[in-house]
Amino acid sequence: MTARTPDSARDIPEATVARLPVYLRALIGLAEDGTTTCSSxxxxxxxxxxxAKLRKDLSYLGSYGTRGVGYDVEYLRYQIAREIGVTQDWPVVIVGIGNLGHALANYSGFRSRGFRVVALLDADPARHAEVVAGLDVRSFEDLESIVAEHAVAIGVIATPAVAAQSVADRMVACGITSILNFAPTVLSVPDGVDVRKVDLSIELQILAYHEQRKAIVPGSESVS
Amino acid sequence: MTARTPDSARDIPEATVARLPVYLRALIGLAEDGTTTCSSxxxxxxxxxxxAKLRKDLSYLGSYGTRGVGYDVEYLRYQIAREIGVTQDWPVVIVGIGNLGHALANYSGFRSRGFRVVALLDADPARHAEVVAGLDVRSFEDLESIVAEHAVAIGVIATPAVAAQSVADRMVACGITSILNFAPTVLSVPDGVDVRKVDLSIELQILAYHEQRKAIVPGSESVS
DNA sequence: TATTGTGAACCTGTTCACAGCA
DNA sequence: TGCTGTGAACAGGTTCACAATA
Incomplete structure (x- = not known):
């Protein structure tokens, strides 16, 4: 027998991992429409x-389809959810309850997709009176106790850019190993901690780049 | 002379385009710190x-550095801003003024990075009384006239998923050719229209996938 | 027969290592 | 001498096209 990693550690290409949630969403939509079977x-x-890309992606998970027939929607949905790890809930803390933090706290998509916001934290005492999405806004000083109590592994940073690195440091120090960063700044974290960033203005700038090119008709240099 | 596309149409790899805004942000930070010159x-x-990646990326724009010295921060900053197309302002409309739409309307990063929110639209008349970020929330029916008046090329969709496709259709019909979509749904648009999507729960799911793997110590299958 | 699952070809993006140049 | 700019090697991701098979 050759040396093999266990089934659960098959390594799935990063590009595929990023698409699995899209497939999961699509399957949920099909299931809601009453579709029980679908082709690739x-x-x-x-x-x-x-x-072709879909089939290649699914092939990294295993052989969950039936040749000549297609995929069973519910079965495939479960398999992908299991692979991603959203068959049980992940507790999440959100730090920084400004406009964006409010929006994130109220976002129903988290709850419905395997995440549970267990606490909202803000460094500004003026915000501690508030109740957002049914949760008290608490002091950032409570981070350690909340993370320990709820075994939080994932943190969301929605603070201004200047605060983000120190928030990340505190998160890492108390055991959080995955961070979703909305602050427009580069975070440095130790190996073993994953950071994903969402930068709203970067997305717009990428659109602007392509938009600018559209205006230029090849051969005509000046447009009024 | 060989046939060549004009300078302005040099094609820059998509992966590089996606990083230019990050470099721009870094240069702005360096300039604020008083740095005038920097190495790669x-x-x-x-x-x-x-x-290496940075130098390769910059090489697609041209030769803006000085060997043995580095880059002039202000000069490079201008060159990248020009390449992206954010040396002048882009008018933007936001459709869907719920929690997320509020946050986007108030996000100062847009204004400071070459974008100007010219209108906030919502299909729900109950929201039309509101003023958000100094702008009246207006009827979605005003889309066409606003787009024409301000020559809007970029639209932001922050509606619920069910409404997103019809909003996109209306946007495309009145001349918008770039869309930033926050609704968790796939949009179909004609060729020539760019769509970028930001899906908050997908980002968390990608983190969950990696988080799940971290817990599995190779060789031990059960953890308490 | 219809559709999956997958090697192989292809293409895009990253890294290396050094020639070129101020 | 020190750092940029870039060919060449490499790695990762996508598409093709067809063998396998329910």
């Missing part, structure tokens, strides 16, 4: 990718 | 990439 072509269309 | 190593550190 149909699922790919719902997810906005081509069918 | 320093700038790369500020931007959170390695220096």
């Amino acid at each position: 072509e149909e699922l790919a269309a719902s997810a906005g990718v081509n069918s | 190593e320093e700038l790369a550190a500020s931007a959170g990439v390695n220096s």
Whole structure:
């Protein structure tokens, strides 16, 4: 027998991992429409990718389809949810309850997709009176006790850029190993901690780049 | 002379385009700190990439550095801003003024990075009384006239998923060619229209996937 | 027969290592 | 001498096209 990693540690390409949640969403949509079976072509269309890519992606998880028939929607949905790890809930803390923090706290998509916001923290005492989305806004000083109490592994940073690094440091120090960063700044964290960033203005700038090119008709240099 | 596309149409790899705004932000930070010159190593550190990648990326724009010395911060900053197209302001409309729409309307990062929110639209008449970030929330029916009046090319969708496709259709019909979509759904648009999506729960799911793996110590299958 | 699962070809992006130059 | 700019090697991701098979 050759040396092999256990089934659960098959390594799935990062690009595929990033699409699994899209497939999961598409499958949930199909299930809600009453579809019980779908071909790779149909699922790919719902997810906005081509069918070859979808099949290749699913092949990294295993052989969950039936040749000549397609995929069972509920079965595949469960398999992908299990692979991602959202068959049970992940407790999450949100730090920084400004406009964006409010929006995140109220976002129903977290709850419905395997995440549970267990606490909202803000460094500004003026905000501690507030109740947002049914949760008290608490002091940032409570971070350690909340993380320990709820075994929080994932933290969301929605503070201004200047505060983000120190918030990340505190999160890492008390055991958080995955961070979703909305502050427009680069975070440095030790190995073993994952950071994903969402930068709203970067997305707009990427659109602006392409928009600018559209205006330029090849051969004509000046437009009024 | 060989056939060549004009300077302004040099094609820059998509991966590079996505990083230019990060470099721009890093340069703005360096300029604020009073730094006038920086090496690829320093700038790369500020931007959170390695220096080889940074130099390769910048080489697609042209030769803006000085061998043996480095880059002039202000000069490079201007060149990147020009390349992205954010030396002048882009008018933007936001549709869907719920929690997220509020946060986006109030986000100062747009204004400071070359974007100007010219209108907030919502289909719900109950919201039309509101003033958010100094702007009246207006009827979605005003979309066409606003887009025409301000020559809007970029639209932001922050509606619930069910409404997103019809909003996108209306946007495309009245001439918008770039869309930033926050609704958790796949949009279909004609060729020539760019869509970028930001899906908050997908980002968390990607973190959950990696988090789940961390818990599994190779060789031990059960953890308490 | 219809559709999956997958090697192989292809393409894009990253890293290396050093030539070129101030 | 020190740092940029860049070919060349490498790695990762996508698409093709078809063998396997329910």
